[in-house]
Amino acid sequence: MQQRCAHRTSQAARPLLLPLLPHKPAALARSRHLTCRIQAAAAAVSYSDMNGSSSASWQANKAHEVAPLPAPPKSGQSLADVLPYLLKLALSEKQLKWRLGAAFACMLASKAAGLSGPLFLKAAVDTLSAGGAAVLLPAVQCVLCFGLCGVVQHLTKELTYPTFTPISQAVARRVAYQTFSHVLELDITFHMNRRTGRLSRILERGTRSIQMLYRAVLFTFAPTFIELVFVVGLLASRFSPMVALLVGGTFVLYVAWTIAMTQAAVEVRKQVNQLDNLTTSKAVDALLNAETVALFNNRQLEVNQYDHYLRGYQAAAIQTERLSALLNAGQSVILSAGLTCVMVAAVIGGQGAEAMAAAKATGSSMMASAASAMMGGGSGAAAAGAAGAAAAGAAGAAAAAPASFAGALASPGDLVLLQGLLLQLWGPLQFLGWFYREIRQSLVDMEEFFDILKTKNSLPDGTTPLPDVPPSLADKLAAATAAVSNGHNGSSAAAAAAAAAISGSAVSSTDKQSLVEAALLLDQQQHPQHQRLQQQQHHNLGSADPEYGFYSAAADPTLSISGLGLEVELDDVVFGYHPERQVLKGVSFKVKPGESVAVVGPSGSGKSTILKLATRLYDAGSGIVKVNGVDVRDLQTASLRSSVAVVPQDTVLFNDTILQNIRYGKPNASDEEVIAASRMAHLHEAVLRMPDGYSTMVGERGLKLSGGEKQRVAIARAFLRAPRLLICDEATSALDTATEASILGSLNELARGRTSIFVAHRLSTVAGCDRILVLSEGRLVEQGSHAQLIASGGVYKDMWMRQAAEGSSSNNVAEASSDEEADGEPLEPLPAALARGRKE
Ligand SMILES: Nc1ncnc2c1ncn2[C@@H]1O[C@H](COP(=O)(O)OP(=O)(O)OP(=O)(O)O)[C@@H](O)[C@H]1O
Numbered sequence: 114m115q116q117r118c119a120h121r122t123s124q125a126a127r128p129l130l131l132p133l134l135p136h137k138p139a140a141l142a143r144s145r146h147l148t149c150r151i152q153a154a155a156a157a158v159s160y161s162d163m164n165g166s167s168s169a170s171w172q173a174n175k176a177h178e179v180a181p182l183p184a185p186p187k188s189g190q191s192l193a194d195v196l197p198y199l200l201k202l203a204l205s206e207k208q209l210k211w212r213l214g215a216a217f218a219c220m221l222a223s224k225a226a227g228l229s230g231p232l233f234l235k236a237a238v239d240t241l242s243a244g245g246a247a248v249l250l251p252a253v254q255c256v257l258c259f260g261l262c263g264v265v266q267h268l269t270k271e272l273t274y275p276t277f278t279p280i281s282q283a284v285a286r287r288v289a290y291q292t293f294s295h296v297l298e299l300d301i302t303f304h305m306n307r308r309t310g311r312l313s314r315i316l317e318r319g320t321r322s323i324q325m326l327y328r329a330v331l332f333t334f335a336p337t338f339i340e341l342v343f344v345v346g347l348l349a350s351r352f353s354p355m356v357a358l359l360v361g362g363t364f365v366l367y368v369a370w371t372i373a374m375t376q377a378a379v380e381v382r383k384q385v386n387q388l389d390n391l392t393t394s395k396a397v398d399a400l401l402n403a404e405t406v407a408l409f410n411n412r413q414l415e416v417n418q419y420d421h422y423l424r425g426y427q428a429a430a431i432q433t434e435r436l437s438a439l440l441n442a443g444q445s446v447i448l449s450a451g452l453t454c455v456m457v458a459a460v461i462g463g464q465g466a467e468a469m470a471a472a473k474a475t476g477s478s479m480m481a482s483a484a485s486a487m488m489g490g491g492s493g494a495a496a497a498g499a500a501g502a503a504a505a506g507a508a509g510a511a512a513a514a515p516a517s518f519a520g521a522l523a524s525p526g527d528l529v530l531l532q533g534l535l536l537q538l539w540g541p542l543q544f545l546g547w548f549y550r551e552i553r554q555s556l557v558d559m560e561e562f563f564d565i566l567k568t569k570n571s572l573p574d575g576t577t578p579l580p581d582v583p584p585s586l587a588d589k590l591a592a593a594t595a596a597v598s599n600g601h602n603g604s605s606a607a608a609a610a611a612a613a614a615i616s617g618s619a620v621s622s623t624d625k626q627s628l629v630e631a632a633l634l635l636d637q638q639q640h641p642q643h644q645r646l647q648q649q650q651h652h653n654l655g656s657a658d659p660e661y662g663f664y665s666a667a668a669d670p671t672l673s674i675s676g677l678g679l680e681v682e683l684d685d686v687v688f689g690y691h692p693e694r695q696v697l698k699g700v701s702f703k704v705k706p707g708e709s710v711a712v713v714g715p716s717g718s719g720k721s722t723i724l725k726l727a728t729r730l731y732d733a734g735s736g737i738v739k740v741n742g743v744d745v746r747d748l749q750t751a752s753l754r755s756s757v758a759v760v761p762q763d764t765v766l767f768n769d770t771i772l773q774n775i776r777y778g779k780p781n782a783s784d785e786e787v788i789a790a791s792r793m794a795h796l797h798e799a800v801l802r803m804p805d806g807y808s809t810m811v812g813e814r815g816l817k818l819s820g821g822e823k824q825r826v827a828i829a830r831a832f833l834r835a836p837r838l839l840i841c842d843e844a845t846s847a848l849d850t851a852t853e854a855s856i857l858g859s860l861n862e863l864a865r866g867r868t869s870i871f872v873a874h875r876l877s878t879v880a881g882c883d884r885i886l887v888l889s890e891g892r893l894v895e896q897g898s899h900a901q902l903i904a905s906g907g908v909y910k911d912m913w914m915r916q917a918a919e920g921s922s923s924n925n926v927a928e929a930s931s932d933e934e935a936d937g938e939p940l941e942p943l944p945a946a947l948a949r950g951r952k953e
Pocket of ligand 1 (some may be wrong): 304691696714715716717718719720721722723762774
């Protein structure tokens with residue numbers, strides 16, 4: 114039985130997929146051609162991967178395991194606000210402990226080596242100053258140690274950040290991943306009100322800032338502070354408390370100046386950011402609309418507008434530069450003045466000459482002297498030019514010192530030591546200023562970033578999964594199942610019951626539906642394979658037919674009427690995009706499962722808005738929108754949307770290949786499925802005519818495709834998706850009438866057994882729908898079948914007659930309608946009538 118069922122499906126699918134089978138030479142050649150195209154497409158897939166356009170993630174359409182972000186701080190204005198957040202971010206990284214420990218060990222080793230170097234150098238200088246042949250070896254030893262310290266200092270310094278980088282990169286990826294996911298999850302109103310370029314700049318600056326803060330705080334501020342404490346201590350013990358006090362004072366003054374100036378620059382930075390956002394969004398806007406710009410010959414207009422923002426940006430950036438120059442100048446003056454004072458104090462208040470003399474007298478090895486110096490076991494004084502005057506000045510002072518200050522100085526080595534230590538501080542201090550400014554800027558950047566993270570979806574997700582059938586149908590289904598199972602035994606009997614029910618004129622369409630459902634339930638109980646296929650289609654998970662890969666309900670008449678359709682109901686819905694303007698003013702209707710409904714009416718009457726409410730892009734202001742009997746606000750949006758396919762009014766494509774763009778309807782679809790869908794959408798031949806076939810890149814937003822081709826890509830996506838609710842918003846408006854007629858045929862096939870809602874201006878394209886809703890100024894003014902509406906002679910009939918009169922191709926249809934009006938016979942469902950009318 115199972116086999117028979119599978120065979121039936123495969124047989125049913127055969128006509129549909131026949132063109133894919135290589136059973137003729139021509140077909141063989143074609144299939145080879147197709148294979149080439151697919152290979153080319155595969156190449157494009159890797160291209161897409163490289164470009165980050167996600168085919169890999171398309172294959173695995175499920176969330177990656179990325180830890181959620183902690184709640185962003187209430188305010189991101191100060192380090193005190195942001196640091197705990199950064200800490201929480203880092204703490205959830207697995208390797209944090211050992212990496213942080215290793216990075217700190219490297220950093221401390223680097224600092225220790227950096228501070229030891231001057232001590233060895235001092236020892237070498239003092240040794241050499243003693244004179245004589247015996248000092249040569251110890252002096253060389255000291256110099257070698259000095260060199261070794263330099264090597265260790267730089268090697269460990271270079272190891273520090275790379276050791277921590279995997280953590281900061283992992284955090285940055287997590288932040289970027291979760292923020293991107295958060296932004297895509299936000300409601301459509303958020304995206305409507307944002308400018309894309311601006312948003313992407315904020316996200317980019319935010320993630321960059323997080324990395325900057327780690328680097329600055331962990332590897333610049335903390336080590337510099339430790340170093341400062343150590344150096345001040347060393348200076349106090351070796352020279353005098355005054356020297357240490359002066360170094361500390363210089364540092365405090367330096368930091369105070371940096372903070373004050375940076376604070377002043379914050380406002381300017383905010384301005385620069387704003388102008389940067391505006392400039393980028395202006396550029397992105399113009400580039401996205403390059404064709405419109407060219408056609409309207411508005412290049413200069415765009416460039417001028419861009420320049421308007423650029424000029425603002427330029428002015429703000431110049432102000433930032435001025436502030437930066439002032440900051441740097443002040444920092445240099447403070448350091449130079451401070452360090453000169455330190456040197457003078459060291460020279461004047463030099464101490465420890467005796468100790469050094471004693472050290473020399475004992476003739477102890479210079480290594481011992483260096484070691485004692487490192488331990489702070491002696492003190493000395495030296496003089497040098499301010500470190501800001503650079504090493505040359507210091508060296509000159511060192512040379513002059515023994516003569517000029519022989520009485521006050523302990524040794525020339527002390528002078529070298531002092532200068533070495535001060536230079537050791539000088540470098541990080543310079544960076545400290547730069548990093549502080551960066552931190553301030555990062556905090557400004559992160560404020561906007563946190564604002565986005567804190568933005569809540571104004572349409573919070575519901576918790577109820579989409580039920581399989583609406584409650585009313587479920588009841589009828591149960592009754593019908595019982596009836597059918599009492600009367601018959603076995604799936605063929607169930608199918609017979611369904612067939613009888615369908616053909617029975619006395620049975621209402623909903624009851625027919627119920628009986629078919631009942632029959633199918635019985636069938637499923639006995640055909641697990643059948644059930645699996647149906648589930649696959651339900652959840653859009655995979656291909657049902659191993660032979661062809663592509664599954665279509667249209668290929669299997671039993672499945673296509675399997676009641677997969679959703680029930681959509683609007684109950685007294687009032688809605689406006691802005692509170693002061695209502696677009697829908699109390700609209701109520703119900704679309705039954707499996708029913709095809711058209712929404713027609715003048716432009717701006719709210720047709721597309723209804724579709725947006727049904728797919729929960731917006732929530733109704735008042736009234737309820739229900740799908741399968743559940744308020745959409747309670748439904749899990751994912752379960753709703755995974756059951757819906759929308760062919761939108763304006764198809765915007767991803768800048769990727771045609772293959773990938775179609776595959777977007779079902780990310781895990783095989784190439785064969787994609788191509789089968791493309792055939793159903795009458796796109797295949799057009800694609801084959803393109804030089805790169807399915808691997809043709811469609812350009813930004815699909816600009817390289819014609820309007821009709823874009824629409825057919827969207828239709829192919831819908832075929833691939835095989836949805837329970839098909840929504841077509843002017844789906845064929847960009848197509849020529851012949852293509853439109855054949856696509857409508859395919860769409861009708863697709864719509865069988867599913868619920869479908871069509872919005873159309875050309876009434877002839879939807880006259881075959883089960884029901885037509887006529888909307889006018891946000892109100893439902895008429896509804897019924899085409900025949901009923903024509904017969905009632907209302908708004909719809911006026912629209913129909915007007916359209917019939919307008920187009921020569923519609924004349925036949927108009928005649929048909931008057932004939933039908935005259936004799937009361939129902940019209941032949943379109944597009945069959947449409948196609949016939951056009952032929953005639
Ligand atoms: N995102 C939006 N923000 C503000 N107003 C909107 C938005 N989308 C649509 N509108 C307005 O709502 C009204 C109804 O729009 P809707 O798109 O539903 O009309 P429609 O009947 O589908 O029109 P058409 O046939 O021209 O597509 C229009 O006046 C439109 O300007």
